């Protein structure tokens with residue numbers, strides 16, 4: 001069992017890299033952003049509850065997000081491991097993940113961060129917004145709010161996982177395949 005947290009600011013390339021890594025290492029990809037978007041699109045109760053926050057560029061409350069994540073993990077009892085993308089995003093979520101995995105005799109193996117400069121990422125998201133249809137990528141004020149949320153609530157996780165000796169980081173700027181290669185060098189050694 002290997003459980004990897006793919007970490008990085010909005011637009012750092014987590015989803016793109018997850019597509020390659022899940023195939024390469026045979027992991028179950030769990031993207032909280034994708035699950036929220038699926039629920040938004042289908043107008044579910046969960047989607048309706050999350051929408052108010054997503055529309056403001058805010059994080060969805062922990063209780064809702066943690067419950068959703070646990071349900072997703074429970075759906076995949078036979079997996080060889082998880083690739084968590086966009087989760088955890090707060091210390092409370094990280095604590096909940098540790099406690100939850102422990103009930104199954106599992107743990108977070110490593111957290112791997114994609115590093116990139118804020119200004120490069122804001123431009124990337126605005127570009128993505130032109131084609132992705134994601135409303136949260138089309139408004140610079142919303143994007144900036146997501147970075148503020150990241151800095152306040154998510155960045156503390158770097159120290160959290162460093163404290164557990166589980167934090168690794170790679171340069172997220174470069175060709176997609178180069179970045180995959182950098183991540184692989186770390187994952188191969190776990």
Ligand SMILES: Nc1ncnc2c1ncn2[C@@H]1O[C@H](COP(=O)(O)OP(=O)(O)O)[C@@H](O)[C@H]1O
Nearest residue numbers: 010011032033036054058059060065086087089
């Ligand atoms: N772990 C989480 N906790 C709270 N909210 C989340 C979480 N994951 C995703 N979201 C919500 O869904 C939105 C889109 O998620 P995602 O595509 O992962 O974001 P981004 O492109 O900003 O990295 C986030 O801006 C946030 O509102």
